[in-house]
Amino acid sequence: MVLDDYCSNLIVDQNICVGPPGGIKEFVTIPGATVTKTATYATITASRPASVVSGTTYKCGKYYLVQPGDYCEIVAISNDISFALLRKLNPQLDEKCSNLLSGYHYCVLPYEDPSKTSSTTVQAPTSTPSGTTNTCYEWYVVQSGDSCSKIQDKYAIQFSQLKAWNPDLNDNCTNLLLGVAYCVHGPDTPAAQGAGKREPRQSPAKETASPRKRSEGAAGGVPVGWPGVDSPRYRKIMGLGPKDEI
Template identity: 25%
Template structure:
């Protein structure tokens, strides 16, 4: 009960002080508020946003390791026109080939929309969320 009250209190204080929502990119299409225990990967999975997209659109406030999230922080989940909501959560044994086949997209499109994945797909990890949309979403720089 204390944790729930404390979490809500911190979130309200962040909003009241104007901290929450600072640094949101222009044309942010959708948002979420960080809760206690959230990680970038579980946020990505819960809101159908790739790990790369979440990190990219919030690069002004979230560090590369995504270890500086705070309760009450408002994150942008996608930019209008660049918001891939078709995703796949990587499971042990997944490969770029298996993911692209299941999504009925080319490996090239999978890699284009997930530039954090290396070209030989050896850096996938369980829990990572990939964009598996059937169009190009990652083609312009996210801007504030």
């Protein structure tokens, strides 16, 4: 039996489950950890499986393959982490964990504290777009075939963050430039505001092009397609008589 949202379909003398298999596990936070961390860090990053959900951090020491019937609490308990940490490592998970996908891998062990922020800024390795923040802790130089979504997946960030650190990007990310450095770890931004929202349609990076030159013409010329000064149409509009033939 599946209870509805208002629990209006309870049936007398029917048993219902009120706890997970094996009982509720008590988490013990290790010294110095934040409340979202209940496990030690991995010493090396794990090989990334092909079936990893979009947005999952690359700084991961262990991946878990979701099985049919799994839900977030089971995944978290089985891997000694909290649900909050599971969401931080896999930010595409919603608050109710209603979008956990069977047959896909999720990160269940961080390589480093996901809440850690750097205090040392890094100089950009090459040119940057106009307006890009100088307070940046990690840069990425765009390669051929890149798109904003690929960069977001690689660094487990939201488009709202990428755009906040690189405001020159337009809303559809159609002006990503090859060979240019973009900040991928900058000052804290409200990334959660963009969580669960549809990301904009994005295009691959483009070559940096030289400004298009304006066509040169004689001063006082008229746009292409306008009637010539000697045309019958023009002379009629201007109230001029027919042009005398030579």
